[in-house]
Amino acid sequence: MSRSPLLRKALPALVASVLGGTAFGASAATISRLTPPSELFASGNAAPVIARFLPGQQFDLQATVQPDVGETIKEFVFYVDGQAVRDREGNRTSIVTEAGPAETCVGADGKTTGKSGCTLVAGLPANTAVVSLRAFSKGAPGVHELKVVAWQNNGERITATGNFEIVGIGEGNGQVAKNIIILLGDGMGAAHRTAGRIMAKGYAQGKAKGQLAMDTFPYTGMVMTASLNSIVTDSAPGMQNYVTGNKANNNEEGVFPDDTLDAFDNPRVEYLSEYLHNLQGKSLGVVTTADVFDATPASMAIHTSARGNGTGIVDQFLDDRHLTGLSVLMGGGRKWFLPNPSNSTSPQPANGSQRRKTNDYVLPADIVAGWGASPGKLDPERDLIADFQAAGFAYAPDKSGLDEAFKFGAPKQLLGLFAYSNMNVAYDKIAGRRGDRTVVDAFGFPDQPMLDEMTDAALKVLSKNPKGFVAMIEGASIDKQAHLMDSDRWPLEVIEFDRAVAVAKAFAQKNPDTLVLVTADHECSGAAIIGASMKTAAELEANPKLGKDAVAVYEAAKFPKYRIAEDGYPISTNVDHKMLIGYGANADRYETWLPSLFPTKDTQQPFPPAQSPANPNARNEGVGALITGQVAGDQAVHTGTDIPLSAYGRGASQFTGVFDNTDVMFKIGRAAVAGERQNSQQ
Amino acid sequence: MPSFACRLPILAGLFLMAALPAQAGTSVTQAPKAPSALAVTKPLGTPPAGVTELKFRDLFKLPVGPKGLEPTDKLLGLDGKRVRLVGYMVQQEPPVPGHFMLSPLPVVAGDADDAWADDIPASAIFVKLPKSPDLVVPPMAGLIQLTGTLHVGLRDIPAAGRVAPAVLELDVAPERVLLRHAKSVAKAASKAR
Numbered sequence: 001m002s003r004s005p006l007l008r009k010a011l012p013a014l015v016a017s018v019l020g021g022t023a024f025g026a027s028a029a030t031i032s033r034l035t036p037p038s039e040l041f042a043s044g045n046a047a048p049v050i051a052r053f054l055p056g057q058q059f060d061l062q063a064t065v066q067p068d069v070g071e072t073i074k075e076f077v078f079y080v081d082g083q084a085v086r087d088r089e090g091n092r093t094s095i096v097t098e099a100g101p102a103e104t105c106v107g108a109d110g111k112t113t114g115k116s117g118c119t120l121v122a123g124l125p126a127n128t129a130v131v132s133l134r135a136f137s138k139g140a141p142g143v144h145e146l147k148v149v150a151w152q153n154n155g156e157r158i159t160a161t162g163n164f165e166i167v168g169i170g171e172g173n174g175q176v177a178k179n180i181i182i183l184l185g186d187g188m189g190a191a192h193r194t195a196g197r198i199m200a201k202g203y204a205q206g207k208a209k210g211q212l213a214m215d216t217f218p219y220t221g222m223v224m225t226a227s228l229n230s231i232v233t234d235s236a237p238g239m240q241n242y243v244t245g246n247k248a249n250n251n252e253e254g255v256f257p258d259d260t261l262d263a264f265d266n267p268r269v270e271y272l273s274e275y276l277h278n279l280q281g282k283s284l285g286v287v288t289t290a291d292v293f294d295a296t297p298a299s300m301a302i303h304t305s306a307r308g309n310g311t312g313i314v315d316q317f318l319d320d321r322h323l324t325g326l327s328v329l330m331g332g333g334r335k336w337f338l339p340n341p342s343n344s345t346s347p348q349p350a351n352g353s354q355r356r357k358t359n360d361y362v363l364p365a366d367i368v369a370g371w372g373a374s375p376g377k378l379d380p381e382r383d384l385i386a387d388f389q390a391a392g393f394a395y396a397p398d399k400s401g402l403d404e405a406f407k408f409g410a411p412k413q414l415l416g417l418f419a420y421s422n423m424n425v426a427y428d429k430i431a432g433r434r435g436d437r438t439v440v441d442a443f444g445f446p447d448q449p450m451l452d453e454m455t456d457a458a459l460k461v462l463s464k465n466p467k468g469f470v471a472m473i474e475g476a477s478i479d480k481q482a483h484l485m486d487s488d489r490w491p492l493e494v495i496e497f498d499r500a501v502a503v504a505k506a507f508a509q510k511n512p513d514t515l516v517l518v519t520a521d522h523e524c525s526g527a528a529i530i531g532a533s534m535k536t537a538a539e540l541e542a543n544p545k546l547g548k549d550a551v552a553v554y555e556a557a558k559f560p561k562y563r564i565a566e567d568g569y570p571i572s573t574n575v576d577h578k579m580l581i582g583y584g585a586n587a588d589r590y591e592t593w594l595p596s597l598f599p600t601k602d603t604q605q606p607f608p609p610a611q612s613p614a615n616p617n618a619r620n621e622g623v624g625a626l627i628t629g630q631v632a633g634d635q636a637v638h639t640g641t642d643i644p645l646s647a648y649g650r651g652a653s654q655f656t657g658v659f660d661n662t663d664v665m666f667k668i669g670r671a672a673v674a675g676e677r678q679n680s681q682q
Numbered sequence: 683m684p685s686f687a688c689r690l691p692i693l694a695g696l697f698l699m700a701a702l703p704a705q706a707g708t709s710v711t712q713a714p715k716a717p718s719a720l721a722v723t724k725p726l727g728t729p730p731a732g733v734t735e736l737k738f739r740d741l742f743k744l745p746v747g748p749k750g751l752e753p754t755d756k757l758l759g760l761d762g763k764r765v766r767l768v769g770y771m772v773q774q775e776p777p778v779p780g781h782f783m784l785s786p787l788p789v790v791a792g793d794a795d796d797a798w799a800d801d802i803p804a805s806a807i808f809v810k811l812p813k814s815p816d817l818v819v820p821p822m823a824g825l826i827q828l829t830g831t832l833h834v835g836l837r838d839i840p841a842a843g844r845v846a847p848a849v850l851e852l853d854v855a856p857e858r859v860l861l862r863h864a865k866s867v868a869k870a871a872s873k874a875r
Contacts, residue, residue, distance in 0.1 A: 334749075334750075338749065338750045349804075349847075350750075350751060350753065350804070350846075350847040351749070351750025351751050351752075352746075352750050352751045352804050353750065385749060395748075397747070397748035397749070398748075401748065420746070441744065441745070444742075444744050444745050444746040445745060445746055446745050447745070606751075606803065606804040607742075607803045607804050607805060608787065608803065610786060610787055
């Protein structure tokens with residue numbers, strides 16, 4: 001990869017600054033991408049403004065420049081509102097061109113091939129240059145014009161124009177939200193919330209007999225969840241859009257898309273955690289029931305265009321804690337933290353490590369210089385647990401270890417890794433706590449904490465920082481079990497998640513300078529409560545092939561009744577006349593309406609139990625009724641449906657109506673920096 | 683104690699025990715049946731004298747400790763000893779001459795091992811054909827039993843680009859069976875052409 005510092009010469013800069021804001025001469029050469037993205041660049045329309053930032057929030061400027069045939073790009077300047085953006089240190093800029101072997105990286109048509117070992121994505125002219133200026137920021141609110149001017153060797157200029165907005169956060173009353181808690185029920189649409197309520201609280205004569213904790217929040221709005229490149233998002237942009245204020249492409253987190261193959265060199269945008277750590281010294285806590293490298297937790301702190309790059313992702317959590325303030329990291333995913341000197345992962349090394357050079361990270365110099373980020377290293381042999389401990393983190397491998405870590409008060413920093421990959425789901429963890437340890441023993445982790453326990457621990461650690469914190473608490477397997485259309489497991493995930501919501505609400509009641517948000521990143525599976533079983537549990541077991549003939553609709557569905565144990569979870573989901581779930585975004589499945597003893601297989605587990613069905617279209621095959629789906633593959637998919645967001649605490653009153661997921665960043669920014677005019681709790 | 687689970691009639695395999703034929707597991711392309719001398723179609727009797735039964739579930743300590751997986755005392759104690767192991771031949775692409783993997787689950791191992799964990803359990807081991815280093819063993823469907831000498835410790839087979847916690851160096855008898863199986867499959871394939 002060729003990266004040279006920008007050579008600024010006075011004359012072209014002067015000429016360009018004089019010409020800034022005017023049209024440049026026509027040329028066959030073109031600029032095919034200008035970042036941050038804008039409709040002004042893409043279509044010529046000034047609205048809607050796509051890229052928006054808080055005052056002072058950092059982001060990268062980048063352009064993909066396709067020069068005339070035989071020419072190369074020798075230098076470039078970005079202009080904002082006609083003013084050249086200076087790289088005063090001379091180390092925040094780069095020009096990236098195809099540096100791989102020409103025979104491999106350039107096809108017969110003169111276009112890049114995008115093959116392994118090359119620099120640029122496929123389909124670009126071989127002389128394309130990606131030019132960047134890192135870590136730009138601007139304070140003045142309003143829409144600003146962004147222009148890039150690039151010079152070819154022959155002196156010809158190529159230019160393009162876009163725009164972005166700095167969103168003013170206004171003046172508040174100074175009563176700021178010191179603590180920000182985002183509870184993210186992954187994949188949790190309105191139906192998931194309703195199902196959790198029906199199961200946990202029950203209904204009588206049409207009225208819910210109780211409310212979920214999230215139901216008690218005084219403000220609720222609806223969130224539009226689209227990503228930069230689709231009406232249907234995945235979890236990476238679904239989360240990062242909330243905490244960057246900007247849209248990302250699917251599978252990408254903390255970055256804008258680019259035209260290079262390196263997954264860690266994309267143009268960055270500063271996260272809420274980084275912004276508030278830099279501005280106010282806040283800490284960051286990331287808590288999930290998933291593998292901690294998963295898209296949602298990573299989308300609080302990690303900058304990469306490939307959400308699957310586990311080694312690099314977990315390394316960055318630690319390496320860049322000076323940027324994010326990371327103080328708590330809890331979930332599954334131990335496989336990424338164990339040393340793997342062999343750099344081979346299949347089958348897993350004897351210790352179960354999945355670390356690999358191919359998904360580790362090394363940053364280009366301009367990002368390191370611009371953002372102050374750690375450069376990274378391809379080091380599968382790294383013992384990351386030991387490194388966390390050396391950095392002062394207490395390490396908890398299980399629930400007992402978590403309790404032990406608090407024996408003498410809350411530790412200053414906390415790492416909890418309770419499973420090799422995703423943690424077991426509430427259905428199986430609770431069964432284990434009640435004495436049926438079949439599943440948790442099979443996974444090898446019989447002592448995993450529940451999400452409310454992890455939340456309580458995290459808040460105790462984070463609240464030690466007098467400057468406040470940003471926390472993300474994720475109920476990850478609402479989504480994962482909805483993908484698998486396991487209608488007994490995901491409702492318990494909602495209940496587990498809601499118990500974490502209750503912990504956060506109690507914290508906010510004691511600490512009124514806290515804003516608590518409960519939402520999702522997207523809806524998953526098109527879940528719908530279609531009615532209830534017209535059969536008893538015994539009748540379903542006797543005839544699991546009933547399929548739709550078991551579904552009672554409208555008044556025949558009545559009100560399913562679940563008995564709740566002292567631990568807060570249903571004694572059984574397999575009750576007579578149980579609630580039945582349909583899926584509008586489903587793949588084929590065999591349905592018995594009965595619980596599966598073992599969860600459907602999680603391919604990320606190093607040692608999946610042999611009894612786990614491979615997928616929903618194999619689960620109950622030959623036993624249940626075939627329900628054909630509307631999507632290909634073997635799992636239900638995300639949908640583009642708006643999802644609810646409920647808010648509690650300081651600044652909560654902003655979260656009403658229908659708004660875009662990126663709006664959440666600016667509402668939080670107002671609450672955290674300017675303060676609200678009234679305390680919404682009062 | 684109450685439990686959620688409706689005890690549907692499921693195949694009653696135990697964790698990593700590989701005691702029954704493949705159920706609804708990872709999809710595996712259709713492979714020829716294993717030679718009858720190796721195929722496991724019913725519960726096995728006790729192993730021959732001098733051979734210890736080793737089950738996949740006995741390879742690592744459960745529950746998992748605070749860090750990585752750890753070998754059991756039983757596994758460590760069998761280093762250099764003759765054992766019998768029952769499992770599935772991993773369908774590996776590309777195959778590795780003189781070796782294949784034996785897994786507690788029926789799985790396919792592709793060569794694209796770049797990012798997330800693949801489906802091969804941590805307890806899968808290498809099987810070495812000491813007298814046939816160039817033999818590519820054709821895929822076999824179903825459970826097979828193998829006896830040989832166990833060598834415990836991380837094994838990196840460069841040609842496979844993979845590591846395993848142990849290698850089973852086959853006895854002469856099962857190696858001969860595999861040699862015949864390979865010839866038989868090759869002959870059938872030749873006829874089919």
